[in-house]
Amino acid sequence: MKNLRNTILLAMISTVIGVYTGNAQKKYIDKNANIVFEASEKLFEEVKAETESATAILDTETNEIASLALVKGFRFKNSLMQEHFNENYIESDTYPKATFKGELLDFDSSKLTESPSEILVDGTLGLHGKEKDIRTTLSVRKVEDAIVMEGAFKVAPEDFDIEIPKLVRSKIAKEVLVQINFNLVGR
Amino acid sequence: MKMQKYLTIAFVALIIITFASFFMYSYMYRPHRNVIEEQTVAVLSATELQNRFADANGSLESFADKIIEVNGLISNVEQQRTIIVDDKVQIDFDGSSEIEATLIKGNMIRVKGRCVGYDDLLEIVKIDQAILINNY
Structure with missing residues (x-):
């Protein structure tokens, strides 16, 4: 009898705990994450592409952030440039994804306000079958129930073994500026 | 007579250049894929x-x-x-x-x-x- 009571008590406690932790939002997701990269040189045609269908996930318990962009989802103004980018430079048939896995340092989601705070992020960018460590600051703020993140960092094509032919080298910047804009909604 | 020959060559060259640049341009700035028109795979x-x-x-x-x-x-x-x-x-x-x-x-x-x-x-x-x- 006592045993049964204990079992019921235990079941009740675990249910309460389960419901409680289940309600606490831990994961924030953006399914339409915005990523822009630009490698334009002055006087030459704009080398810029944008995607609005990348994925970003933030776990506010572990402060881990993961993002994935399908390379074919990047749109250029010039369709021929887009084709060359996919076929000759980034080889999107072989390497369809660009990924980022990292961690927000000294981040506490409960302390977020509507005024942006600068958060350091440490992680790895994977692209074209290569990986590179990235350390940058993100501007993070709370907008209603969502967490908004904005940031920019620079990478070089050779970091990812992407070769730019001599013929077009002068038209493409040595450093590529990557801008991100995530609007993460609690799930 | 010689003058006329030069003019003809120049004229023909001009036409060729015009066509070539037109094709170059339409190749370099062709429109993006059109989902509506393309065949479903x-x-x-x-x-x-x-x-x-x-x-x-x-x-x-x-x-x-x-x-x-x-x-x-x-x-x-x-x-x-x-x-x-x-x-x-x-x-x-x-x-x-x-x-x-x-x-x-x-x-x-x-x-x-x-x-x-x-x-x-x-x-x-x-x-x-x-x-x-x-x-x-």
Whole structure:
């Protein structure tokens, strides 16, 4: 009898705990994450592409952030440039994804306000079958129930073994500026 | 007489250059793919499509960047022009189409769009530049 009571008590406690932790939002997701990269040189045609269908996930318990962009989802103004980018430079048939896995340092989601705070992020960018460590600051703020993140960092094509032919080298910047804009909604 | 010969050569050269630059220009600045005009490669359900990608990586090449038609139930209407079908496929509608008001959770839907690839973070297939074919 006592045993049964204990079992019921235990079941009740675990249910309460389960419901409680289940309600606490831990994961924030953006399914339409915005990523822009630009490698334009002055006087030459704009080398810029944008995607609005990348994925970003933030776990506010572990402060881990993961993002994935399908390379074919990047749109250029010039369709021929887009084709060359996919076929000759980034080889999107072989390497369809660009990924980022990292961690927000000294981040506490409960302390977020509507005024942006600068958060350091440490992680790895994977692209074209290569990986590179990235350390940058993100501007993070709370907008209603969502967490908004904005940031920019620079990478070089050779970091990812992407070769730019001599013929077009002068038209493409040595450093590529990557801008991100995530609007993460609690799930 | 010699003068006239030079003029003819110059004239012919001019015509050739004009044509060449016209073709160069139309090659370099040709329009983006048009989903409406392009032929559909395959018609399948959202679940079928997701299974193909999730099961074998081999099928990855067969649909990525291809124009396909997908049907299923709307499981979620996200912000902007994005819906999720059967929790398996994310559809991003073409920017120029205005249809969001008619898309309701639970509707049967059929869309045509470009398959972008498989997102293994969310385990969904992404389709963009989509146009609505059926919605009921």
